[in-house]
Amino acid sequence: MPPHILDGKKIALQKQATMATIIQNYNLQALPPHLAIIQVGDDTASHIYIKNKTKACKKIGIKTTEIYHTHISENKLYKIINELNEDPTIHGIIVQLPLPKNINPENILHKIHPAKDVDGFHFKNYGRLSFKLPTHVPATPLGILEMIHIHKIETKGKHCVIIGNSKIVGAPLGILMQHLQATVTICHIHTNDLTHFTKQADILISAVGKPGLITQKMVKKGVVIFDVGTTFVTDNHTISKYTLKGDVIFEEVSPICSAITPVPGGVGPMTVTALMHNTLRAAQGQVYTLQKNQTKIFKGY
Ligand code: GUN
Numbered sequence: 001m002p003p004h005i006l007d008g009k010k011i012a013l014q015k016q017a018t019m020a021t022i023i024q025n026y027n028l029q030a031l032p033p034h035l036a037i038i039q040v041g042d043d044t045a046s047h048i049y050i051k052n053k054t055k056a057c058k059k060i061g062i063k064t065t066e067i068y069h070t071h072i073s074e075n076k077l078y079k080i081i082n083e084l085n086e087d088p089t090i091h092g093i094i095v096q097l098p099l100p101k102n103i104n105p106e107n108i109l110h111k112i113h114p115a116k117d118v119d120g121f122h123f124k125n126y127g128r129l130s131f132k133l134p135t136h137v138p139a140t141p142l143g144i145l146e147m148i149h150i151h152k153i154e155t156k157g158k159h160c161v162i163i164g165n166s167k168i169v170g171a172p173l174g175i176l177m178q179h180l181q182a183t184v185t186i187c188h189i190h191t192n193d194l195t196h197f198t199k200q201a202d203i204l205i206s207a208v209g210k211p212g213l214i215t216q217k218m219v220k221k222g223v224v225i226f227d228v229g230t231t232f233v234t235d236n237h238t239i240s241k242y243t244l245k246g247d248v249i250f251e252e253v254s255p256i257c258s259a260i261t262p263v264p265g266g267v268g269p270m271t272v273t274a275l276m277h278n279t280l281r282a283a284q285g286q287v288y289t290l291q292k293n294q295t296k297i298f299k300g301y
Contacts, residue, residue, distance in 0.1 A: 004259040006147055012269035019280055020060035033283035034063040035092040036084045040072050041100040045232055050096055056272045062279055074103050078111050085113040092118035092279040115288035118278035130175055134287050136278045141173040143270025144226050153224055155180035161197050163187045164207035169228055211245035216252045225260040228267050
């Protein structure tokens with residue numbers, strides 16, 4: 001049987017259409033959902049990600065403000081975040097990662113007000129996620145969870161092997177997959193004999209950013225694969241001069257999978273859509289109770 005191609009782009013477009021209708025119907029236009037995106041430095045991939053995020057937001061009525069600095073001190077960045085925290089017209093704030101070496105992301109990400117932390121990286125939101133409390137779930141894990149849900153992929157008692165223990169993807173996804181009653185193994189850069197683990201996976205999630213990492217002999221027949229890898233590889237045959245590559249060698253691995261996400265068109269569009277979902281929820285005060293007529297507009301923190 002050919003593998004089921006998990007079409008993230010199709011689901012993403014459906015979700016975006018639903019959100020566009022909600023934004024119109026809830027009469028949020030008076031104060032449209034508004035996402036502030038901060039970028040520091042000159043990471044090429046970040047430029048592309050931010051362009052995709054702003055384009056998708058605009059399409060459904062989410063306003064975006066981009067704040068860009070090539071160089072900035074931690075203190076100045078903290079001041080910008082504070083102003084955005086205090087601004088009642090801003091509902092979501094993200095600081096695009098990676099940050100330049102002079103800035104410690106741990107110092108910065110936790111300065112974003114938890115109610116506006118639509119990336120879900122603040123330790124309060126991370127803690128709430130661990131306890132299954134309402135929170136902003138990080139976008140990539142949320143996008144993958146939605147695909148699992150929509151495609152009715154069995155997780156209970158299944159062995160989910162995640163490659164990559166980043167705070168953006170691997171670590172929160174590990175918690176979420178345990179919530180779905182999967183047995184979870186998280187592999188990372190220091191894991192010895194990666195194949196020993198990947199071969200056991202009923203569900204394999206690769207979030208490394210190393211094209212060609214996952215070959216056919218590393219997986220078992222019938223595995224479900226989510227390829228989170230997004231590496232921009234130079235390609236002079238395309239207009240943009242780059243091609244997006246996942247971690248999995250799709251041509252050789254997909255024939256033995258029961259289901260697999262393509263790159264592009266798999267996890268990527270779901271990640272962008274999950275961020276938009278979090279921003280809309282923040283604007284509606286769905287995670288933290290909205291309190292009117294206050295400079296600090298959310299109660300509890
Ligand atoms: N860099 C790569 N993925 C992400 C993400 O989901 N959020 C932020 N802020 N930066 C990223």
